[in-house]
Amino acid sequence: ADKKVIAVSIPAADHGWTAGVVYHAQAAAKEINAAFPDVEVVVKTSPSAADQVSALEDLSASRKLNALVILPYTSEELTQPVKAIKDMGTFITVVDRGLTDASIQDLYLAGDNIAVGANTAKFMIEKLGGKGNVVVLRGIPTVIDDERIKGFEDTIKGTDLKVLDIQYAHWNSDQAFKLMQDYLAKHPHIDAVWANDDDMLLGVLEAVKQSGRTDIKLALGGNGMKDIVKKVIDGDAMTPVETPYPPSMIKTAVYMTVANLVGQAPVRGHVKLDAPLITQANAKEYYFPDSPF
Amino acid sequence: MTALTQSAPARNDRQFQFSWTDAGPFLALAVLLVVGFAVNPDFLSTTNLGNVITRSAYVAIIAVGATFVISSGGLDLSVGSMVAFIAGITIMFMNMMVPGLGLWAIPVGMAIALLAGLLCGLANGLIVTVGRIEPFIATLGTMGIFRALITYMTDGGTIPIDRSLREAYRPVYFGTLGGIPVPILISAVVALLGAFVLYKTKYGRKCAAVGANEDVARYSGISVIKTRTVAYVIQGACVAIAAVCYVPRLGAATPTTGQLWELQVITAVVIGGTALRGGKGRIWGTIAGAVILELIANLMVLSDFVSEYLVAAVQGVIIIIAMLVQRFSR
Amino acid sequence: MTALTQSAPARNDRQFQFSWTDAGPFLALAVLLVVGFAVNPDFLSTTNLGNVITRSAYVAIIAVGATFVISSGGLDLSVGSMVAFIAGITIMFMNMMVPGLGLWAIPVGMAIALLAGLLCGLANGLIVTVGRIEPFIATLGTMGIFRALITYMTDGGTIPIDRSLREAYRPVYFGTLGGIPVPILISAVVALLGAFVLYKTKYGRKCAAVGANEDVARYSGISVIKTRTVAYVIQGACVAIAAVCYVPRLGAATPTTGQLWELQVITAVVIGGTALRGGKGRIWGTIAGAVILELIANLMVLSDFVSEYLVAAVQGVIIIIAMLVQRFSR
Amino acid sequence: MSIAARLEGDHAVAPVAGVPVGPAVLRAEGISKRYGTVTVLSDVTLDILPGEIHAIIGENGAGKSTFMRLLSGYVEPTEGTLSMAGGRVHFTKPDQAQAAGIALVHQEILLAEALTVTDNLFLGRELTRGGIVDDVRMRRVAAAKLAELGCEVSPTALVGAISLADRQLVQIARALLDEHKVVIFDEPTAVLTGEEVERLLAVIFELKARGIAVLYISHRLDEVQRLADKVTVLRDGKMVGTYPGHMLTQTEMARVMVGRELAALYPQRQAVRTDQPMLSVRNAVVPGFAQDVSFTVHKGEILGFAGMIGAGRTELFEGILGLRPGTAVIELNGSPIQIHSQREAVDAGIGYLTEDRKGKGLLLQERLGPNLTLSALASFHPGIILRRAREAEALTQAVADYDIRLKSLGVKAGQLSGGNQQKLLLAKVLLTNPSVVIIDEPTRGIDIANKAQIYSFIQDLVGQGKACIVISSEMQELIGICDRVLVMREGVISGEVWGETMTESNIALLATSERAHVAQGGTQ
Numbered sequence A: 001a002d003k004k005v006i007a008v009s010i011p012a013a014d015h016g017w018t019a020g021v022v023y024h025a026q027a028a029a030k031e032i033n034a035a036f037p038d039v040e041v042v043v044k045t046s047p048s049a050a051d052q053v054s055a056l057e058d059l060s061a062s063r064k065l066n067a068l069v070i071l072p073y074t075s076e077e078l079t080q081p082v083k084a085i086k087d088m089g090t091f092i093t094v095v096d097r098g099l100t101d102a103s104i105q106d107l108y109l110a111g112d113n114i115a116v117g118a119n120t121a122k123f124m125i126e127k128l129g130g131k132g133n134v135v136v137l138r139g140i141p142t143v144i145d146d147e148r149i150k151g152f153e154d155t156i157k158g159t160d161l162k163v164l165d166i167q168y169a170h171w172n173s174d175q176a177f178k179l180m181q182d183y184l185a186k187h188p189h190i191d192a193v194w195a196n197d198d199d200m201l202l203g204v205l206e207a208v209k210q211s212g213r214t215d216i217k218l219a220l221g222g223n224g225m226k227d228i229v230k231k232v233i234d235g236d237a238m239t240p241v242e243t244p245y246p247p248s249m250i251k252t253a254v255y256m257t258v259a260n261l262v263g264q265a266p267v268r269g270h271v272k273l274d275a276p277l278i279t280q281a282n283a284k285e286y287y288f289p290d291s292p293f
Numbered sequence B, C: 001m002t003a004l005t006q007s008a009p010a011r012n013d014r015q016f017q018f019s020w021t022d023a024g025p026f027l028a029l030a031v032l033l034v035v036g037f038a039v040n041p042d043f044l045s046t047t048n049l050g051n052v053i054t055r056s057a058y059v060a061i062i063a064v065g066a067t068f069v070i071s072s073g074g075l076d077l078s079v080g081s082m083v084a085f086i087a088g089i090t091i092m093f094m095n096m097m098v099p100g101l102g103l104w105a106i107p108v109g110m111a112i113a114l115l116a117g118l119l120c121g122l123a124n125g126l127i128v129t130v131g132r133i134e135p136f137i138a139t140l141g142t143m144g145i146f147r148a149l150i151t152y153m154t155d156g157g158t159i160p161i162d163r164s165l166r167e168a169y170r171p172v173y174f175g176t177l178g179g180i181p182v183p184i185l186i187s188a189v190v191a192l193l194g195a196f197v198l199y200k201t202k203y204g205r206k207c208a209a210v211g212a213n214e215d216v217a218r219y220s221g222i223s224v225i226k227t228r229t230v231a232y233v234i235q236g237a238c239v240a241i242a243a244v245c246y247v248p249r250l251g252a253a254t255p256t257t258g259q260l261w262e263l264q265v266i267t268a269v270v271i272g273g274t275a276l277r278g279g280k281g282r283i284w285g286t287i288a289g290a291v292i293l294e295l296i297a298n299l300m301v302l303s304d305f306v307s308e309y310l311v312a313a314v315q316g317v318i319i320i321i322a323m324l325v326q327r328f329s330r
Numbered sequence D: 001m002s003i004a005a006r007l008e009g010d011h012a013v014a015p016v017a018g019v020p021v022g023p024a025v026l027r028a029e030g031i032s033k034r035y036g037t038v039t040v041l042s043d044v045t046l047d048i049l050p051g052e053i054h055a056i057i058g059e060n061g062a063g064k065s066t067f068m069r070l071l072s073g074y075v076e077p078t079e080g081t082l083s084m085a086g087g088r089v090h091f092t093k094p095d096q097a098q099a100a101g102i103a104l105v106h107q108e109i110l111l112a113e114a115l116t117v118t119d120n121l122f123l124g125r126e127l128t129r130g131g132i133v134d135d136v137r138m139r140r141v142a143a144a145k146l147a148e149l150g151c152e153v154s155p156t157a158l159v160g161a162i163s164l165a166d167r168q169l170v171q172i173a174r175a176l177l178d179e180h181k182v183v184i185f186d187e188p189t190a191v192l193t194g195e196e197v198e199r200l201l202a203v204i205f206e207l208k209a210r211g212i213a214v215l216y217i218s219h220r221l222d223e224v225q226r227l228a229d230k231v232t233v234l235r236d237g238k239m240v241g242t243y244p245g246h247m248l249t250q251t252e253m254a255r256v257m258v259g260r261e262l263a264a265l266y267p268q269r270q271a272v273r274t275d276q277p278m279l280s281v282r283n284a285v286v287p288g289f290a291q292d293v294s295f296t297v298h299k300g301e302i303l304g305f306a307g308m309i310g311a312g313r314t315e316l317f318e319g320i321l322g323l324r325p326g327t328a329v330i331e332l333n334g335s336p337i338q339i340h341s342q343r344e345a346v347d348a349g350i351g352y353l354t355e356d357r358k359g360k361g362l363l364l365q366e367r368l369g370p371n372l373t374l375s376a377l378a379s380f381h382p383g384i385i386l387r388r389a390r391e392a393e394a395l396t397q398a399v400a401d402y403d404i405r406l407k408s409l410g411v412k413a414g415q416l417s418g419g420n421q422q423k424l425l426l427a428k429v430l431l432t433n434p435s436v437v438i439i440d441e442p443t444r445g446i447d448i449a450n451k452a453q454i455y456s457f458i459q460d461l462v463g464q465g466k467a468c469i470v471i472s473s474e475m476q477e478l479i480g481i482c483d484r485v486l487v488m489r490e491g492v493i494s495g496e497v498w499g500e501t502m503t504e505s506n507i508a509l510l511a512t513s514e515r516a517h518v519a520q521g522g523t524q
């Protein structure tokens, strides 16, 4: 009998978080291919939006897809191409970034980037007593980055928390290291640092450590990298909390899609993963020492 | 030593000789098609090949311009960012004009795109020629500038095209004319024009002369500055055309649009047989090069041999092998 | 024969003449320092300058190698990926050897890094020279290959160095010797060695000759293949040294390590006064170029003039202006 | 009356007075040219009349080429003015001069190697039909123009692939393509052989007949004597004078140029030739250029290679020395050796001086010292470190030995005059101290006084027990210095002459005719 084909289209592993996505997607594919003989999960990564569109065309041109699980690069750019696939009768699961036309999505599973920024901001406000100087490191100019920053900035509005500086560090530890060194040289008093991704936080921490400065009370990241979660578990003073944005959501999505395809229970709708703060109390749940991320 | 041999090696006209160098890219293309078929028979399906060739249209169109720049002895690293910048401008203007002009916003927007392309190309050209800065550095600089401008225009996010234009604009990428996808037709027209200008006009000769030997060109009364600047302007026009075709495909411009296309474009040109040091341009080879690159990427997706992580490595190896085959097929 | 030579006073070797072209990068550096101070007095603080120069050490070290490759008429786009790959290999081996060797894993790992660098450089060199492939394309290919290999080695994530080595290794980046940060010392040594080889040895002569005119070099009995390959091997060694300094900075290698360094390296070399077409190398200019690049980035952060979106644009503009100043300061 | 006497007083052959007889087509007045502090030309005034062949002669570095570049817009004068038909002109670019009707054939070949012959010929003035370049017509015109000069290259061949002589003819054809008022030839015959020279001279006479003014620079004084209506002599950038051409003998010309008495051109022959074979080459094949060539040169012998353009002499030796693909069985001093690259040749003690000094001989952008020692790096700089002081000494020595005229030791090789570049190249090759010296066109562009010196060098070399092969297109030169001459035609050796059979007519016959019945050989 013909196998049911599920294509998984995700960004290429170009930094820590996407690497986590690739890791979990492949893990899911391996487990499902072994467990369900009549299902075939194919994982394809693409290094850019345009490549992702190409990959969709290629996958759908060469075989009939029963389902597509996609983590789109950007919403706008992928909407039409995904619609084209849906029009061929494919079940569409969208992960993380919603398409601009929500009716295309049979199943939508998302993290909440605004909440990532907002929750971090809330914690900072509370911890610093509503006032202080903050520097921020942004990632690559994309929607994710934009939403996180928006969540953060909207939340601190009206408080005495002041953003001294905000610059791009491209979700890259090296650039974050340099940027943090420069922030430290420029601003004599910094209370807190927020790097909206843990790769960048690693660079920040090195720079702070090297400077020997004691004014920095908080250095927070985001995404739930294992090294950072470990810090939370260990009760690190500077990084006491973490916001998860688990790359494992792709795995959840693949499983749900399979369930829809082979199971008797139709799975439809809109699932939003929360971005609760990871604290020392619950950190163990978020710790995956074997993941590359 | 008295015998006087008569065997006179006749000097041959090279004119009609078959040249392996020229045929190289097309051979490589053929080999790739055969390999592709062996890996996955679907590879040669009309849909798949149609998709791949349509996709290669952008790079092909830009690479036609790059053939001019490179054969005139220049280089342009800014084309990828320029695509993003021009796509951004085009969308912005189209969206602005929709309320007043309705669907007429599309052709007017296209004209604005072309104008923007010409101006960007002119800027590159003048910095390189009048400013006498190494093309590599000059266009690396403008690459940063264009990329920053699109980031600024999008506030780090995306500029989507107005919904009301979407459907009307779609055919520019997705439509067909007489069964042939529109982007393929457009790139064919661009290539034909490019080949005509490069091979059949005085400007084409000047371009090659400037790339081959600046001194000789100058002494022959050819303005090196003018010729090379015009090459950059042509490049700008090609980028604009590519951007105009690109917009309907993804319906938006983002700060990551067109990233690293410059490398693909240059690779296509070189695989096509144009020498990076200038003096020789091969439009048709360039087109073959663009298709080859897209085919390799397609093959990577269709085959299941390679770990996701190693795709780039395999692509690198294939490109190097393709170049080696070309070199030693003589 | 009356020696007419004597009637004209024989001027001496140019040796002691002041050359604006050569001084260009250093002037640009000086201007930048003054501007920086005007913008933000903290700019000239010891800590800040120390940080910036230390940071520029990697690019400087790699750029010394690139000066050889470029002055011999080559180009290497793979250096950024090569740093990541070698850093990955180094960490992997060090971690593997810790149980057996303890802290000795560090020097042994460094030796392995150097070996890996030499081999990577050799591979690049052979593809370019024996394979006769345009350096641009050949090293673009190996760039993809190295990048894919490090992605594969890290599973797309990071390879962190063993905790037990971390503290012992840290001083290689963070330490000072006689008050001077170790990376600055290392890059000074590399630059001195590079300058010695390029200016004071036979090999340096050959390198410049091959870059200036391959035919003349060949007719003078210089092996173009050997000379250029060695330049790539030197480049590999420099990359290895940079990687060895890099590892202690963040204690890990990731698939994004060294991304786009190749462009920075080439920019540093060209800003330093080395011509991309080969034949002339300026080690000290290169070092100045590397520092200039890092200073510009630093200045962008320290000044408050520019929107975060436009930083890249301003950098591009400054680089172009710096080159223009150099060109027209004569 | 000796010329010396004439020069001293204002006697019979006084320099022609400044006022021209007819209206000058081109007039240069008070021209000076300085590079930095170096004066290359000072206060040169010259009238060029229509239909006149005006030769400019002078030693290497006298400023001839600079003057010509100045007349044709490649260089701007520091002082002085140009006028054409009475009106002031000022050229800042060569195309302005061309538009005004002045064309220059450069001393150094200036063509784009990556382009075809036709493309080069029509560069910047392509023929078009309705805006489209008319390749067919251009090729036809090119072929016709080249045929007129006796050049047989295909109009579609890449310039990079044709011989130096053919390139020179292409360059000449390029200058003759349009109708000009003044055509300037800067050493056009340096790379040409007898037959081509004759053709060129015929073309020049035809230009004259059409009323075109011709300026002609050459170190081959016989040509000057045959052609020139007037001869202007430059010495160290200054005008010595203008003389009516037919009244000067070659010796007199030489004397005016140099400003003193000259010794004999060819050195006294010494019987140093031995029968001990030094270099022997068997069955050399260079695909496309030479088939099955064998020869031997002995210790103390000067062996000449004669032939027309395209005979394949250069390629034969490049093939033998591993500079291009080819096979040969080579014995050096009786033991077989293999040569795969120039390095191996140098190490074995074989030196080769290329005919293409600009493209293959010197790094034009490099200073003189590094150029001088480039071939001899291994022996000159033992160890790894460069011996700069030794290099500087060697340069000073070479400048003195080879009489390289320069204004400063710090100049780049490309700033030397053509002849002085040639001397530097010779010094470079001899610095490797080879035991067999192969010299391709030894005196290309060398003035008469220095020619004599180079000949005596060659004589000295064989005197030291070396062997020397001289490839030359000047038959007189071969006859003057060689012990024996091999003649090549179309890639094979068509004959050998020595002793009394070593005459111009015999060599020319062997070099050209299909089936030459030439008395070969001779008695020693």
Ligand SMILES: Nc1ncnc2c1ncn2[C@@H]1O[C@H](COP(=O)(O)OP(=O)(O)OP(=O)(O)O)[C@@H](O)[C@H]1O
Pocket: D035, D038, D040, D058, D059, D060, D061, D062, D063, D064, D065, D066, D067, D107, D405, D406, D407, D411, D415, D416, D417, D418, D419, D420, D445, D447
């Ligand atoms: N660009 C330059 N810079 C400095 N000196 C120069 C430059 N060009 C030429 N010269 C010098 O000008 C002098 C005259 O050179 P020119 O080429 O005119 O001589 P020439 O008479 O043509 O000699 P030859 O017979 O050897 O060709 C030489 O000493 C040369 O070194």
Ligand SMILES: Nc1ncnc2c1ncn2[C@@H]1O[C@H](COP(=O)(O)OP(=O)(O)OP(=O)(O)O)[C@@H](O)[C@H]1O
Pocket: B009, B011, B012, D157, D161, D162, D163, D164, D165, D166, D191, D193, D288, D289, D307, D308, D309, D310, D311, D312, D313, D314, D315, D355, D473, D490, D491
């Ligand atoms: N582009 C070409 N393609 C094929 N054969 C060529 C080409 N150019 C020259 N030849 C052939 O090469 C041979 C040698 O040419 P070349 O003129 O270099 O000889 P040469 O004896 O060194 O002449 P000279 O030294 O006087 O220039 C001739 O047989 C000629 O027909």
Ligand SMILES: [Mg+2]
Pocket: D064, D065, D066, D107, D186, D417, D418, D419
């Ligand atoms: Mg001259």
Ligand SMILES: [Mg+2]
Pocket: D313, D314, D315, D355, D440
């Ligand atoms: Mg020859």
